[in-house]
Amino acid sequence: METTVLALIRAAIAEDVGPGDVTAEYFIPADSRSKAEIVAREPGVVSGAEIAEAVFKEIDPAVEVEICLPDGSPFVRGSVLMRVAGSTRSLLTAERTALNFLQRLSGVATQARRYVEAVQPHPVQIWDTRKTTPGWRLIEKAAVKHGGGTNHRMGLYDHAMVKDNHLAANSDLASLQAAIHRLRTERPGTRVQLEADTLEQVAGFLTLDGVDMLLLDNMGPEKLREAVKLVNGRFWLEASGGITLETIKEVAATGVNAISVGALTHSSRALDLGLDFY
Template sequence: MNRSIEDIIRKALEEDIQTGDLTTRATIPNDVSAEGKFLVKADGIIAGLEIAEKVFRIFDEKIAFNKNLIDGSFVKKGTIAAIVLGRAASLLTAERTALNFLQRMSGIATLTNAFQQRINHTKAKILDTRKTVPGLRELDKLAVKIGGGKNHRFGLFDMFLIKDNHIAVAGSITKAVQACIEYRNKKNSALLIEVETTNLEQVQEALNANADIIMLDNFQVDMMKEAVKLVNGKCKLEASGGITLETVKQIAETGVDYISSGALTHSVKALDISLEISILKSTR
């Protein structure tokens, strides 16, 4: 596990615990051992078991974490996803942080998988966006991948994405794309250039300017079909804006290459998972 994810986990634990878990300190002796079972309470895709394990291991390296599944597995309601063993106090203190990661990531993976399953008969791939919880982007995007989606750019640093305000300030799509090409060449970079468009005239201009990807922002399905014909495979096309589970199949069947949805991460419903803890023994 990379250092940045460990830092996220440590910050989450620190945020929750700070000077100590008062209730657990007051009620649970240090010599009591316990077992915790991660009970899945709804069908879905499990994601974040590795993260949950790391939460417990960072807090108490003596904790044992036994996974019954791997991330990306489909789970039915009633499944025990993992069992954690160790000091009862440690389990109780780290419980909520572990569940927060596991529930959110599983919710993202479940929704992503639902989108992707509806379009598997097409060439289109589901993409995430930058509409993530601040500080949790790496985990949000990891959950999208676990659910079967693909990651769009991670931030402002790994791809050019020319949006309406860039176009307004630069003067035109052509000028904005040309400026990005010149900047890319100067930096000896191979980063892709994408342009957001809202009509077919802009699609044509972006195509003429040699954009690598053209985003079709809030296009109606018929207009998407026209854009696919216009581009004719000369660059990639991404549909975006108001994508739902009800509309994604029809959009994918237009022939676009990618479909991006902020809903995967900005307002996702967490998968219902609980940690059922039972006492094993006292070492007194």
């Protein structure tokens, strides 16, 4: 497990357990042992199974964990996602932190799966954004992939994306071309994407060399179709801005290559999962 994820797990445990679980310590006998299952109260897609396992192991390395449904697996109400066995105190202490990760990440994966299914049969990718929970980006973007979505840039460091506020500060095409050439020279392999709010901007960007993709922001289906015709395959085209499950199929039909949806991460609901002792 990556060091950053393990640090996140340890921080979550420290936040919840602090110096000790007083309820388990005073109300559960030290020698008590139990078995439990994490059970789905509603359908969805699994994400965070290995993280939940790591939580139990951080609390008590002796806890036995069986992942019944690995990340990316669909499940129905009543499905058993995981079984655990060991010290009753340990299981109870780990319960909430393990469920917090598993419920939240499975919610993201489930949301991503809904959007991926909604665009069928169009060959368009569903992209996430940087609108993630601070500190959770790595695992939330993994959850998007578990749901069948595709990760956009991970951060500001791995993909140049010249958005409206950048253009407000420097929109001159000659200056943009010079910046693109400098980036290509100093950081070869870095993708370059420009945001276009109008078809006029799209036409202007077609005069530039070294651009990989355009972000077509808040354009309706008619303008998106016009942009697709105008670009004619020269750049990858990403549609974005207020796209919902109800509107996404119409956007997918315009011929864009990808649709980014901030709601995959910023508005996903945690799924209803429970730890049941037996």
